[in-house]
Amino acid sequence: MSEPLIRVEGLTKDYVMGSNVVPALRGVTLDIAAGEFVAVMGPSGSGKSTFMNLLGCLDHPSAGSYWFGGQEVSALSGDELAAVRNRKLGFVFQHFNLLARTSALDNVALPLLYGNVPASERYPRAERRLSQIGLADRIDHHPAQLSGGQQQRVAIARALVNDPQLVLADEPTGALDSRTSVEIMALLQQLNREGITIVLVTHEHDIANFAGRIISFRDGKVVEDRANEAKDAAAAL
Amino acid sequence: MNFAATLRIALLALRINKLRSALTMLGIIIGVAAVIVMIAVGNGAQARVEDQIRSLGSNIIMVLSGSMTSGGARGGSGSQPTITEDDAYALNREIDEIQAAAPSLRGSGQVVLGNTNWSTVFYGTSPEYLLVRDWPVIEGRGFEQAEINGAGKVALIGQTVALNLFGETNPVDQVVRINKVPLTIIGVLDRKGQNMMGQDQDDIVLMPISTARKRVLGSSRFAAGRNVGSIMVKVKDGADMAAAEARMRELLRQRHRLQTGQDDDFYVRNLSEILQAQEASSKVMSLLLAAVASVSLLVGGIGIMNIMLVSVTERTREIGLRMAVGARARDILTQFLVEAVTLSLIGGAIGILLGVGGAMAIAELANWRTELSGSSIVLAAGFAGAIGIFFGYYPARKASRLLPIEALRYE
Structure with missing residues (x-):
């Protein structure tokens, strides 16, 4: 059996708030194979966002281990985690988090800047990703000149520009209307079919239904982990 | 990045x-x-x-004749000619810190050239004077030792004198008369400007000290003997001014045969100090x-x-x-x-x-x-x-x- 892309064992995260220790994640163990499309569900406070942040190397676990592509990342330093994020991960956020007054092209090229990719290579790569998601004619537009759906697609292009092994999407449709949401899901499904592993956090069943596996969290623990017959978003449009 | x-x-x-x-x-x-x-x-x-400081010349110490006390009344500085040309030469010779010492005899008079004239001050001095005051001759030449020894009838003039008597023409080799004594102008001094009291330093005629004493000053009391009004001393760069001053004092007291406890019969002024x-x-x-x-x-x-x-x-x-x-x-x-x-x-x-x-x-x-x-x-x-x-x-x-x-x- 091949090595899973992600393996977490007993992953635990406590937040210290004053004198209280609030457990956010209480020992999560699971594998995610390369090429999966996983939806992580749960009510707020269930620990799904904490789980996501740990998968994204944005935070250190309080206990437990996390292997990404066979490498134990829970033991890495801040700079080493930055390097993992830069080379192997892509992020899509609910509020897009694009740099204001910065062109779509520069936004997409940003991860390459921190990856020390020379400018001569950076911009062609960013441009290729933008055309791939159908925004070739918008490369000079600033975020304020784009619709919500277009902004999220720029953000997806940015997540893809470094050819990541895993794309983490945190409520990517949370700020979009339902039709645009389905468009974005269709785009993610298409990318998944091209071989990119996707982990999506959502609290909407309709959105989770587009994924091939649904993991439900409650009170910091996995309460359900099941395969799902993914609905085709492109067909739903 | x-x-x-x-x-x-x-x-x-x-x-x-x-x-x-x-x-x-x-x-x-x-x-x-x-x-x-x-x-x-x-x-x-x-x-x-x-x-x-530069126009005065740097590291300058002046030695002036002292005061005379007669019948309990003390005269001002210079009221009694006590220092001599030979004091200046001795300072030059015997104190290592001194770069040059120039005696000077001061007088004033009318400088006459044909039908123009100009009232100015003149100094009888030695060639060291120009060295002490860092004062180059820009036209002609400076004094020669023979002219000092032989009371040569030669003079150097400042810019103001040159301008007032000669205008645009070259003064060198022209003859002027001061107190009826004809002197040949051998050189013109560089411009010095005003001193810190606002006096025009270029309004000046320099001549050999012997010339001033024997020919020009005439009946002045300085004409007798070898007395001078002042000695201007330049201390070597980097030498200790205070030490030089002390050694000068000592030498002059010795030369003037002053007993311990007796007042100096001369004054020593460090001009640079004020400016410093x-x-x-x-x-x-x-x-x-x-x-x-x-x-x-x-x-x-x-x-x-x-x-x-x-x-x-x-x-x-x-x-x-x-x-x-x-x-x-x-x-x-x-x-x-x-x-x-x-x-x-x-x-x-x-x-x-x-x-x-x-x-x-x-x-x-x-x-x-x-x-x-x-x-x-x-x-x-x-x-x-x-x-x-x-x-x-x-x-x-x-x-x-x-x-x-x-x-x-x-x-």
């Missing part, structure tokens, strides 16, 4: 908040301009004093001016820190995003530091232009002497950069220490 990209990001961030960046820079602009102008004004004042005191006070003033100006530069730096802190807070989410896509702590640190340094260096550059312009305007409008120095400009620019680093470091470090997850969630 390379430097060009960092600089580009910094410039973009500054451009986004144009007015704020401009106002922040203003503090540095004013500070740098103030430092440059104040240093220029201070240097100008100092240079004026230095010029006066002036120079010191103008140095203190320019230091003070620069210090006050530096305070405004410091305030400008605090302005930068303030704005950078605001900027870090405002851009917390941006910092979080940059970290999420792979920026390391030091990339963020560099980015904000470069931003602060860019602010202060652009402000510094504008401040330098304004400061140079301001110094020129002050020289032009207020008619003050200002002296721009390259080192003060380099200093101000360096200081501005240092202030950017110093005051930019804390906010930049604060930004780089944010946790990516908290920065991303910041509302």
